[in-house]
Amino acid sequence: MLPFPRYTARLYYSDNLLYKARSVVSKIGSDYVELNATVAYPEGGGQESDTGTLALPDGNVIRFIHVRKMYGQRANIPGFPDIQLGGIIEHVIHPEDIQYLAALQVDDEVQTNIDTMRRAQLSLSHTASHLLYLGVGKIRPDAIAWTLGCHIRPDGARFDFGVGSRFTPDEVLAIEQIANDFVARGSAVTTRAHPDHIEARYWQCEDNLIPCGGTHIGNTAPIGRISVRRKSMGSGKERLSCQFDNARFDTASFHAGDGATLRGEQGHE
Numbered sequence: 014m015l016p017f018p019r020y021t022a023r024l025y026y027s028d029n030l031l032y033k034a035r036s037v038v039s040k041i042g043s044d045y046v047e048l049n050a051t052v053a054y055p056e057g058g059g060q061e062s063d064t065g066t067l068a069l070p071d072g073n074v075i076r077f078i079h080v081r082k083m084y085g086q087r088a089n090i091p092g093f094p095d096i097q098l099g100g101i102i103e104h105v106i107h108p109e110d111i112q113y114l115a116a117l118q119v120d121d122e123v124q125t126n127i128d129t130m131r132r133a134q135l136s137l138s139h140t141a142s143h144l145l146y147l148g149v150g151k152i153r154p155d156a157i158a159w160t161l162g163c164h165i166r167p168d169g170a171r172f173d174f175g176v177g178s179r180f181t182p183d184e185v186l187a188i189e190q191i192a193n194d195f196v197a198r199g200s201a202v203t204t205r206a207h208p209d210h211i212e213a214r215y216w217q218c219e220d221n222l223i224p225c226g227g228t229h230i231g232n233t234a235p236i237g238r239i240s241v242r243r244k245s246m247g248s249g250k251e252r253l254s255c256q257f258d259n260a261r262f263d264t265a266s267f268h269a270g271d272g273a274t275l276r277g278e279q280g281h282e
């Protein structure tokens with residue numbers, strides 16, 4: 014199968030602290046706008062999408078409430094989960110703002126602006142979820158082998174596991190302790206691309222290297238404290254969720270793009 018003929022450059026990978034950038038409209042749908050480049054992270058890997066605004070050439074500023082990846086291709090990269098690469102990114106417009114799309118045209122320039130507090134929260138929540146998962150890996154590797162899904166929200170994260178036996182209260186405490194030890198050490202968190210695929214990403218903290226394409230914070234310390242809770246989801250299924258009541262969200266580090274990506278080659282792999 015041929016790759017989809019259009020591509021949206023993922024500016025959140027070239028610089029994950031970009032909150033605003035200009036780009037070019039490549040398609041306008043009934044309730045969405047596709048761009049040639051975007052700073053907005055689409056829903057993926059369990060992480061909820063960014064939200065934000067598009068500033069249109071006529072001066073109207075419209076809200077997008079969801080961001081989604083479409084028409085990617087299966088990657089089949091050894092050692093990686095089943096991910097999709099390439100394709101385009103659609104910004105789903107708030108119902109009250111759809112009327113303003115009538116004046117927008119393909120090839121128009123727009124400015125995308127994301128909600129930086131939401132991104133900061135999602136990045137912290139996502140980073141914390143990895144620490145929780147590392148704790149589960151140490152205490153209950155059987156559950157890791159049967160991970161059913163995860164959901165990363167601004168205010169917390171959760172994993173569902175298939176299990177032959179429930180998590181005991183002691184196990185939950187031990188998992189929480191391991192996660193909080195990472196926080197207490199203030200360890201650096203880094204991300205990088207696979208050498209051959211810009212969109213196949215790795216997350217690393219200490220000596221833990223995990224395939225992950227989400228957004229993260231650069232250090233474990235701002236998470237503050239992770240509290241882990243367990244819930245039975247019925248026979249053979251358990252949920253662990255985490256929250257962070259002393260988190261410090263950094264919105265001051267975000268910065269605007271320089272416009273270099275506006276038109277022209279977008280680093281398509």
Ligand SMILES: [Zn+2]
Nearest residue numbers: 139216225227
């Ligand atoms: Zn991640």
